[in-house]
Amino acid sequence: MSQSAPQHIHAEELATVEPGGDWHPKIVAFLCNWCSYAGADLAGVSRLQYGPNVRIIRVPCSARVNPQFIMKALQNGADGVLVSGCHPGDCHYISGNLVARRKFTLTKRFLEFFGIEPERVQFSWVSASEGGRFSELMNRVIADVKRVGPARRLVKNLP
Amino acid sequence: MDRATIRKEDIPKLKGEGKFFAPGRKAGDATAFVELVEEPAEILYEYGNVRVPLKQVFFPQTEVLCEYDFDEITEVPLPTESIVVFGARPCDTRALAQLDAVFSPEYKGHPDPYYLRRRENSVVIALACSLPCGSCFCTVTGGGPADREGADILAHELGAAEPGAAKPGAAGSGDTLLFEALTDKGRALLEAHGELFAEAQAGQIETAQKAAAAAEAKVRELNDLGVDLGAELDALKRNMDPLFEDSRWSGLTDSCIGCGACTYLCPTCYCFDIADESRLYKGRRIRTWDSCQFPLFTRHASGHNPRTNKKERLRQRFMHKFSYAVENNEDVLCVGCGRCITACPVNLDIRDVIRAFAKGIQSEHVSQ
Amino acid sequence: MDSRTEEIRQAARKLFAEDKIDLFIGFEAGTLPLRSRPCFISAREAGEDGAVERLVWDSFCANNLAAYLQKYHENEPNRRKPREKPYPRIGIAAKACDLRSIVALTKERQVQRDSLVVVGIPCRGMIDRRKVEAAAAAGAAADSAGGSAHPGPGGAPVEILAHRESEDGVLEVTLRGGQTLSWPREEVLQACCLECRLPAPEGADVVVSGEARKPGDGGYARIQEFEAKSLEERWEYFRGELARCIRCNACRQACPTCWCKECFAEQTDLKWIGVGTEPSDTMFFQIIRIFHQAGRCVECDACYRACPMGIDLRLYTKKIVKDVEEAFGYLPGFDPEAAPPLTTFSEKDTDSFITDPDKPAGAGGDGAGAGPAGHETHAKGH
Amino acid sequence: MNTSVSERNATAGRAGNPYIPYPVTIAEITVENEARDLKTFKLVFENEEDRSAFAYLPGQFAEVSVLGTGESPFGIASSPTEEDYLLFTVKLTGTVTAELHASEPGRRIGVRGPLGNTFPWDRLEGKDIVIVSGGFAFTTLRSAITYMLAPENRKKYGNIFALYGARSPGELMYKKELAAWKDSQDIQLHLAVDRDPGEPWDGKVGLVPNVLRELAPKAANAIAMVCGPPIMIRFTIPVLQELGFAKEDIILSLENRMKCGIGKCGRCNVGAKYVCVDGPVFSFAELEKLPPEY
Numbered sequence A: 001m002s003q004s005a006p007q008h009i010h011a012e013e014l015a016t017v018e019p020g021g022d023w024h025p026k027i028v029a030f031l032c033n034w035c036s037y038a039g040a041d042l043a044g045v046s047r048l049q050y051g052p053n054v055r056i057i058r059v060p061c062s063a064r065v066n067p068q069f070i071m072k073a074l075q076n077g078a079d080g081v082l083v084s085g086c087h088p089g090d091c092h093y094i095s096g097n098l099v100a101r102r103k104f105t106l107t108k109r110f111l112e113f114f115g116i117e118p119e120r121v122q123f124s125w126v127s128a129s130e131g132g133r134f135s136e137l138m139n140r141v142i143a144d145v146k147r148v149g150p151a152r153r154l155v156k157n158l159p
Numbered sequence B: 001m002d003r004a005t006i007r008k009e010d011i012p013k014l015k016g017e018g019k020f021f022a023p024g025r026k027a028g029d030a031t032a033f034v035e036l037v038e039e040p041a042e043i044l045y046e047y048g049n050v051r052v053p054l055k056q057v058f059f060p061q062t063e064v065l066c067e068y069d070f071d072e073i074t075e076v077p078l079p080t081e082s083i084v085v086f087g088a089r090p091c092d093t094r095a096l097a098q099l100d101a102v103f104s105p106e107y108k109g110h111p112d113p114y115y116l117r118r119r120e121n122s123v124v125i126a127l128a129c130s131l132p133c134g135s136c137f138c139t140v141t142g143g144g145p146a147d148r149e150g151a152d153i154l155a156h157e158l159g160a161a162e163p164g165a166a167k168p169g170a171a172g173s174g175d176t177l178l179f180e181a182l183t184d185k186g187r188a189l190l191e192a193h194g195e196l197f198a199e200a201q202a203g204q205i206e207t208a209q210k211a212a213a214a215a216e217a218k219v220r221e222l223n224d225l226g227v228d229l230g231a232e233l234d235a236l237k238r239n240m241d242p243l244f245e246d247s248r249w250s251g252l253t254d255s256c257i258g259c260g261a262c263t264y265l266c267p268t269c270y271c272f273d274i275a276d277e278s279r280l281y282k283g284r285r286i287r288t289w290d291s292c293q294f295p296l297f298t299r300h301a302s303g304h305n306p307r308t309n310k311k312e313r314l315r316q317r318f319m320h321k322f323s324y325a326v327e328n329n330e331d332v333l334c335v336g337c338g339r340c341i342t343a344c345p346v347n348l349d350i351r352d353v354i355r356a357f358a359k360g361i362q363s364e365h366v367s368q
Numbered sequence C: 001m002d003s004r005t006e007e008i009r010q011a012a013r014k015l016f017a018e019d020k021i022d023l024f025i026g027f028e029a030g031t032l033p034l035r036s037r038p039c040f041i042s043a044r045e046a047g048e049d050g051a052v053e054r055l056v057w058d059s060f061c062a063n064n065l066a067a068y069l070q071k072y073h074e075n076e077p078n079r080r081k082p083r084e085k086p087y088p089r090i091g092i093a094a095k096a097c098d099l100r101s102i103v104a105l106t107k108e109r110q111v112q113r114d115s116l117v118v119v120g121i122p123c124r125g126m127i128d129r130r131k132v133e134a135a136a137a138a139g140a141a142a143d144s145a146g147g148s149a150h151p152g153p154g155g156a157p158v159e160i161l162a163h164r165e166s167e168d169g170v171l172e173v174t175l176r177g178g179q180t181l182s183w184p185r186e187e188v189l190q191a192c193c194l195e196c197r198l199p200a201p202e203g204a205d206v207v208v209s210g211e212a213r214k215p216g217d218g219g220y221a222r223i224q225e226f227e228a229k230s231l232e233e234r235w236e237y238f239r240g241e242l243a244r245c246i247r248c249n250a251c252r253q254a255c256p257t258c259w260c261k262e263c264f265a266e267q268t269d270l271k272w273i274g275v276g277t278e279p280s281d282t283m284f285f286q287i288i289r290i291f292h293q294a295g296r297c298v299e300c301d302a303c304y305r306a307c308p309m310g311i312d313l314r315l316y317t318k319k320i321v322k323d324v325e326e327a328f329g330y331l332p333g334f335d336p337e338a339a340p341p342l343t344t345f346s347e348k349d350t351d352s353f354i355t356d357p358d359k360p361a362g363a364g365g366d367g368a369g370a371g372p373a374g375h376e377t378h379a380k381g382h
Numbered sequence D: 001m002n003t004s005v006s007e008r009n010a011t012a013g014r015a016g017n018p019y020i021p022y023p024v025t026i027a028e029i030t031v032e033n034e035a036r037d038l039k040t041f042k043l044v045f046e047n048e049e050d051r052s053a054f055a056y057l058p059g060q061f062a063e064v065s066v067l068g069t070g071e072s073p074f075g076i077a078s079s080p081t082e083e084d085y086l087l088f089t090v091k092l093t094g095t096v097t098a099e100l101h102a103s104e105p106g107r108r109i110g111v112r113g114p115l116g117n118t119f120p121w122d123r124l125e126g127k128d129i130v131i132v133s134g135g136f137a138f139t140t141l142r143s144a145i146t147y148m149l150a151p152e153n154r155k156k157y158g159n160i161f162a163l164y165g166a167r168s169p170g171e172l173m174y175k176k177e178l179a180a181w182k183d184s185q186d187i188q189l190h191l192a193v194d195r196d197p198g199e200p201w202d203g204k205v206g207l208v209p210n211v212l213r214e215l216a217p218k219a220a221n222a223i224a225m226v227c228g229p230p231i232m233i234r235f236t237i238p239v240l241q242e243l244g245f246a247k248e249d250i251i252l253s254l255e256n257r258m259k260c261g262i263g264k265c266g267r268c269n270v271g272a273k274y275v276c277v278d279g280p281v282f283s284f285a286e287l288e289k290l291p292p293e294y
Helices: A011-015 A036-045 A067-075 A096-114 A131-148 B008-014 B090-103 B113-120 B184-192 B202-222 B229-245 B248-253 B310-329 B339-343 B350-367 C005-017 C065-072 C096-107 C129-143 C191-195 C220-227 C231-242 C250-254 C279-291 C302-306 C314-328 C372-381 D048-053 D095-101 D135-149 D175-183 D208-215 D230-242 D284-288
Strands: A027-032 A054-059 A080-085 A121-125 B003-007 B019-025 B034-037 B062-069 B072-075 B083-088 B122-127 B153-158 B176-181 B197-199 B272-279 B282-289 C023-029 C036-042 C090-094 C116-120 C160-165 C170-175 C180-184 D022-031 D038-045 D061-066 D070-075 D086-091 D108-115 D128-134 D160-166 D188-193 D222-227 D250-253 D281-283
Touching: A027 A036, A027 A067, A027 A131, A036 A054, A036 A080, A036 A131, A067 A080, A067 A096, A067 C279, A080 A096, A080 A131, A096 A121, A096 C231, A096 C279, A096 C314, A121 A131, B003 B008, B008 B019, B008 B083, B008 B176, B083 B090, B090 B113, B090 B122, B090 B310, B113 B122, B122 B184, B153 B184, B153 B202, B176 B184, B176 B202, B229 B310, B229 B350, B248 B310, B248 B350, B272 D070, B310 B350, B339 B350, C005 C023, C005 C090, C005 C116, C023 C065, C036 C065, C065 C090, C065 C096, C090 C096, C096 C116, C129 C160, C129 C170, C129 C180, C220 C314, C231 C279, C250 C279, C250 C302, C279 C314, C302 C314, D022 D048, D038 D048, D038 D095, D061 D086, D061 D095, D070 D086, D070 D095, D070 D108, D070 D135, D086 D095, D086 D135, D128 D135, D128 D208, D128 D230, D135 D160, D135 D175, D135 D222, D160 D208, D175 D188, D188 D208, D208 D230, D222 D230, D230 D250, D250 D284, D281 D284
Parallel strands: A027 A054, A027 A080, A080 A121, B019 B083, B083 B122, B122 B153, C023 C090, C090 C116, D128 D160, D128 D222, D160 D188, D222 D250
Antiparallel strands: B003 B176, B003 B197, B019 B034, B062 B072, B062 B282, B153 B176, B272 B282, C023 C036, C160 C170, C170 C180, D022 D038, D022 D108, D038 D086, D061 D070, D061 D108, D250 D281
């Protein structure tokens, strides 16, 4: 198996990969421009170590993240999805993340209800000054996803 | 050997090298959904009709046309497996004959290789309908419970209950079937499996004919819509076109919610969509069932839509079946199976439409 | 037929006579047993003999009529000039759930409440025709020695030719073959009616007489039971049900609060899902479709009834209703002022689902939502 | 009405399968207008046998196929007399056109066709030709004019009159061809813009129907071919009738949403006629009998 998880892969093939073995999960992170993305930046500038498995997508605000984004990432083969915004009360747009929090509360519970592993889709708050927190968060998410193994549910089967 | 009998338990032995489809129950459905499944062990004999029509076997909901990697196309080989279908109701095989016409190279100049290939490799055994339901109106559209069109073999259950018999328990209790070969393909199947068949007795043939006649009378009794569409194709052709502007359409379509249940479950509706789906540059081109009831069906890229509202879309569905198809195909694109009636979430009933326009269609005929 | 049929007709007649409405939406007798169907009577038709007399009320008026209103009361945010024609005034026979949908649509400006005359009907519950068919099949099998029932169209296990409802709440059906079977209607009511917490319409303009049924308990216990299952079991149920989906959109179209002009499933510039029946596409569609009903769904089960393939996703609609109520204390009801839960927030909203790297517990477990199963997977992982 | 597809036994797609496109390469991309939303794509077949199988006449269209995005039908803007390539002029509208517009020369794409009927070439022989067009619908008429002006064809037709209008001079397409035709004795070309362009302009000013009335081409022994936006068509037809053109002698080209292009998928119908096989070319007399669903 290659360094990164393959983009298109059949469920059976995935099952042969040993969870926690050589496999590197692919994680999509939606980060708000004002806090979490800056936090990720700070983590980089500070040379804090975290797994190289993350594809960061910068969004203007965590409230911009539609549950469809998360579904689309999973359908396209992401093994994990992280959404992170400013801490409640710190939103650049005053209340964006508070509205988002309601949406994410439901999203999180709903996906688990269908049978999507809770480790797959995670939400967090990281501020611009929390480079350390960001790298810890990423390592936590990567470890969680590694534990549950490659995504099978919701992955679209394409040639 | 044109007529022969076979025991029901031997039916699965007709399966050739390829696929075998027969009515069955799909697991996990509390509402007795029935589909033509590939598991020959549990053939269902007692059914009014299967929920998903026979078209699904030859014109699957999703068909891969080709695969591609960036700009390199890989053709998907045409289906080669042989197909035996057992137990399709005559309305469904009649619908198949209509689809044959649409997908043939003679229709508008091009063949549909996927459909045609499956049909070439198939033998379709119809099972005469002894149990017409309240929503069946096959006789109105030119068919009947023992219609032969589209089938290679017509099977009759011997010892099935008379329709409407006081005791329903006897339905389908006979364990012998009478097969009538209708085409060379049908005869070939009978010959290939000669050991399973016994010669039909005159009495058995008579029983089958009687049952068929009784079933037909039953359908006529259940649903006399005041018009015989199959017999009046010329009148239809002349009289449907002016109905395009009829003011009754909007009343007939008020309750439509615009879903595609009627068209997807219609055995004759064949409209489809072609779409690409890929991840990065690798993917496939598929075609899938589509429905004239969806606004997107006709919407131009510019946003202009020739059929903007549900009245126009519903009218299209009926005009296609009762007018355009008659002009293009010399047939009504409806076999009276009643699926659209039972599947409709709001009980919008095609029989109401036929009844509403029956007079207009027939007037000329009557005055002659 | 319900004795209130006549009251509904009178209400409609009066509204037409006083020129208060241009259209009345109610129910008329269906063309199949166990069905009544939506009926539209325009002011022009109302004058004709027998037009208003088409209206009926019985235990089969299950469709949520609010689904039709948006078409007449289109919200046109981009309109520059004021509307030339006023919105049509519509009288509508509404059960409590229809009215709750109307309230939800009003809040979202999809329906002009001022142009509606709601004839509220205290609801006694509607009969579930699939339940009746299943009960009839079982009854017929038990009754006729050794035989089986005459099957119905489209895979129905039994063909019911006619039904009759008595005033004292008994449903009698006649099967092909002449057999009759009967049940107290309470036994064959829709699950959503048995569990309904708000059967009496509040805020209707006209209310017909009669008592609504006793409120149910909401049926959240079923959800808790399902939450307690393993992830694997939950996934298998979902996968199994959706394997039958044919993408006909009946669920979406029947839903009164699925009102988007362009569904995400049909957006082409950004293609969210494919048009075929690939399982991940049908799943994506249903997950998002139901999710979009958060704070809107009134559990009328229109989507379930509409499905021609008998796919049962009622667990998921109830789940979203339960989560919205538990997390935000909101139940879509009759109050037009209550803000929809996803348009607002509270600083006290839960943070329990957040992954906090500073806390050891970690990994995604939102105990509140996942129930024991979340922890179970977690434990399995170690 | 015209040469039907089946008679000419077109295969439409690779290996006899009408759903599989012929591979072609984009050889050249020309920006046609100032708004830059019209580009002409010159496509070259990869295989000689595909090129010869793709035998078409002006008026027909093809499905241009961008793998991964989809297919869209476009009228063929080149003429069969331009043997080495196909031309399609594409307006930036939806997803396929956006992908095409974002392409560079050298990209490999696909083409299925030729599809649909042709302009009524048998009937046009020996007649005077009146061409009226507005906007970017001029594409198949470029094909028709190029075809008729080819030396081997020119003597088959009488006088050729062409009126082509656009919003402004910058929106007129095919500048090179227009310049050549203006100098040609074989065709009387009139160009028009809707409003005074505020720049040097030696053509007409006015909407196409009005300019047509003013130029008043003769209807005797003539057939008119009209392509343009619906609003232009609506006002042009009465003018042609005033000039004495019979309904049968006004030739129009329709477009509707299409997928298969071969009369199977069911969406482009106008009444019982399918635009993809019975059309896109119809006479006004034929269209009058059809419901207005286009």
